Amino acid sequence: MKKTYAVSLFLFLLLSVSVYFLTYKLSKDILEKDSNTVEETQDEPVVSVDTNNEQTVVNTTKYVLEHYNSKEYTLNEETLPTPADFMGLTRDELIDYLTEYEKAPSLEDRQLGFESFELVSFSKDQIVLRKTYHPYADDYKYYLKDENGYVTVYYIDKSTIYEYTNIAVDSLPEDLQEELVTGKYMSTMNELYNFLENYSS
Template sequence: MRYKKAVTYFLTFSAIACMFTATYYFSYKQALRDFNESAVERNNDLIKELEKQGYLTNTVKQGETQANDQGALSDTEDGQEDAKAASATADTVLPSTQYTLQTYDLKTGQLSEEELPTPSYLIGLTREEVITYLTDYQADLSLNEFEKGLVSFELVSFSKDSIILRKTYNSDSVEYKYYLKAVNGYIVAYYGDQKTVYDYTGVAVENLPLEDRLHLEKGIFIKDLDELYAVLENYSS
């Protein structure tokens, strides 16, 4: 009997609790719906008032104008960057550029040429930079180029597809093959390029006549090996 009463009380309490919960939930949902609708109405009223005053229209237009300007500026900058990149690529030596080296002999009048792999030191250079490289090359000749008589190294044609360089030689232009100069009190024999040492002679200049010392301070050009040995023998005797 007591068990049945307990079950009855529990079911009654549960039913009442569920009823109050459902009532509270639906009341909450209705209140939230009413609040949202009221908020939307207030927001619409505010927008209309701002439009009437002229603020919202100007702001929107300014925002649209700024966005359009920024977009146009971005497009312009992107276009300029693309144009610069394309121009840089078009005006430089590429790994795919065909490289031709011409060799011209002034004595025989013979011109020869050969297609070679594009040198790594030319890749990426513009026309002006290639010319600068050739100028520097001539100003600081290797011994081999000096002895062969390189008189010019020039740019014949330039494009991203093809570059042609020409070396002109004249062996008769190499008049002196050796060069003597006093260095730190001793005579040093150089090759005719005046920078590659042929021999440290060990001959001191302190006991030489003043005129010879002055000549050696400036440097003396020697025609060939026979003359070199003769001059050194004279200084050492």
Template sequence: MKKYGIGLCIAAVLLAGIVYGSYRYSLYKLDNIDLSGIGDTDPSGNEFLTVDTMDQDRITNTTKYVLEHYNATDYSLKEEKKNIPAEFVGKTREELIEYLKTYEEAPDIEDLEEGLTSFELISFSKDRIVLRKTYQPPAKDYKYYLIEENGYITVYYMDKKTVYEYTDIKVEILPEEIQKQIRSGNYITDIQQLYNFLENYSS
């Protein structure tokens, strides 16, 4: 009976040792798991990897800037090295592309007159960016477009979207031939020709 009790004590000690050893080994394994690749979790508990946007390339005031001018009529391409515009500094690739799209919708007057059709990003890095303006010059050197609106002449730039001037000239008072030209859309080649026309027919 005594031997039986001693045997039970030894077995209990061995079992306790095994349990404790397993516990210590588990702790060791947990301490050495690499968690560096695990991201945060969303509210539903799914894991996702976080992206630090600060690591993206951004334009600085030392970034080299090349602007290409492409003529889609004669297929000529000219390069111009320029200083980085202040509004470019700090922008990422995606932010610059969005800026160019916005500019395309409302370009400056000079680009309008030259027939700008697109402004796009060719290459991007923090050291150098290349942009391209593509132009489709009109067949003739027209700069202004006259059309009838609500009975009066309105002067547009050649893009036919940007208003140069709303006039008080009634189309019905013009000579019949001029009326036909205005109603079908009349092009004016330069500012002097436009001034002459407006002076002749203004009240």
């Protein structure tokens, strides 16, 4: 009886140990398989979806233009109709457009002391642009300079020519000659016409 009991106990223990090891091995295999699956998933390249939906200016885009006075540090803004030239432009294309404008601003902008034109914000719903000005003194409208021995009349922006004259600088009084070396400012058209009338040959 004792012998049978001992054998039964031995077989029970052997069976229990076998079941334990089989269960351990099986669960270890499952864990390793899951781990490999996770690693394979992590190693797979992430596929980026090219939506190709770059935003552009459309006819419903709100256009806000800011005017910044760098002399007085003031900022004003106005909402304007979106220019036809802007339609269909992406952010980068609009920046290129503004860069080109800076090279040849309008006469009105130059007379106001135009400095720069930049993009403040961009979306399909709204674009905000900023023109920066450094205004000239209000009392000056024209600028006269000695160029190649003759007086040339510019607008106050000093780059837009108002008139080439046939007035030889060396025919002018000495004090005027000295002024024209650095540039002579004039306030009104009457003042300019008086000068041209007095010294034209």
